[in-house]
Each structure stands twice: as C-alpha cells, then as structure tokens.
Amino acid sequence: MNAADFYRTEPTGSQAYGAPRDDGKRTHTGDDFSHSTKPDTVPVPAILAGRVTAIQRERAGLTNGYGNQVTVTHPDGSRFTYGHLARVSVALGQDLDTGTVVGTEGETGWTSGPCVHVEYLDPQGRRQDPYPHIRAAIARPMTITKPEDDDMNICLYLYTPTNHLLLVDHMNKRIRDLGDSATDPVRDHYSQQPYTRVGDLGNAEKLPDWAEITKGYTYV
Numbered sequence: 001m002n003a004a005d006f007y008r009t010e011p012t013g014s015q016a017y018g019a020p021r022d023d024g025k026r027t028h029t030g031d032d033f034s035h036s037t038k039p040d041t042v043p044v045p046a047i048l049a050g051r052v053t054a055i056q057r058e059r060a061g062l063t064n065g066y067g068n069q070v071t072v073t074h075p076d077g078s079r080f081t082y083g084h085l086a087r088v089s090v091a092l093g094q095d096l097d098t099g100t101v102v103g104t105e106g107e108t109g110w111t112s113g114p115c116v117h118v119e120y121l122d123p124q125g126r127r128q129d130p131y132p133h134i135r136a137a138i139a140r141p142m143t144i145t146k147p148e149d150d151d152m153n154i155c156l157y158l159y160t161p162t163n164h165l166l167l168v169d170h171m172n173k174r175i176r177d178l179g180d181s182a183t184d185p186v187r188d189h190y191s192q193q194p195y196t197r198v199g200d201l202g203n204a205e206k207l208p209d210w211a212e213i214t215k216g217y218t219y220v
C-alpha cells in the first residue's frame, strides 16, 4: 500500500490525536493507523522522505510505551515517529523516500491491538497534531504544478483536462472551480513559475489520475 492510501483515512475516536487516555489523566500523543488485526502482516510506508535518526527496539521489561519505534528526520528538521512496530525494516542513518517501508504494524509497547502510532515533531521539536502534516505530505504527489521545495502554501491551481482552472485546497479538502476563462498562465506566488497545464504534460508517468486527485474533496 502506498503512503497516500495507507494514511488516507484520518483516525477518529480513541485512535485520534488528543483522545483521552488513563481516564483523562493524559491524552493520546499521536495518530493510530490499523489495517489488520494480525501483527506483522501490514507494511508501514514512510510518510515523507528523510533519514532514519533513531531506532528504539523493545526489550523484555523495558519499554516507554512506544515499543519498536523508528524516527525519520526530514530536510526541514521535522520528524515523524512510527511506534508499536512488530518489525523494523530500516537501519539507522538510512535515507528513505516517501513510501519506503519502515516496518510492520504491530503491538509492541502499550497498545490494545496491532497498529502504527505516528507522532509529529516540528523543526523546533514541538509535538503537534500529526494529521494535518500527514495530509499535506500525502497530497504532495498531486501537486504536480508546484516546485518541489514549495511547501509554504496549501493551495494549488490545477488545470483540468477540460481546461477548467481549479483552486485545490489540500488542507480543507476543497476544490473551487474557477471556470475556463481564468488568467493564463497562473504563476506560483513564491517562485513566480508558471503552473503547468495538466493536459500539457508530455511525460505519461507524471500525468495524474484525475479521480485520485479529487477523491475525498468537496467542490465549493
């Protein structure tokens, strides 16, 4: 399963960030994703490219609750951690791409069933709600018209195959159809690079699946 599919559904209830734990004495510090009731059967893809900067392995009688855990640090200094893994599939110092398998869903540490517990630390090391960062990360493959290093804005203009200009808001999963008479070409706010028309991309590999781009989005 690729990262976009693996993390597509936002965790709810007790699996969500901030859910109460220990009768409200603390809150859940990450998002739990579970795709099977059997441990060590589902590979866990990395959300973002980066380097493995820490690996914790659970040993008998010694756990801080996370069990087997992999930490990946990204170029901006932010980190995703992947806990409760049954198996760790990467090595310390290894460079990963989005989708590289870091291990398998498991129940090491304190968990009520097989899953992966994902936490996000911003570049200053502050823990944040992971899901907005996950959503932005897994949306990135859709952002074919943006420069690679531009993660400043969460909105994106796209031309549909029928030449309609769409404003795609990844954070709120909304799409506004600006019609077929909008200014052309639209330029990136920061780099001033013109956006590419979807229909003009010559490389078939880069042509997006339109149904995939609009899946789960609301037109407003």
Ligand SMILES: [Zn+2]
Pocket (backbone or CB within 6 Å): 028, 029, 030, 031, 032, 116, 117, 118
């Ligand atoms: Zn958890």
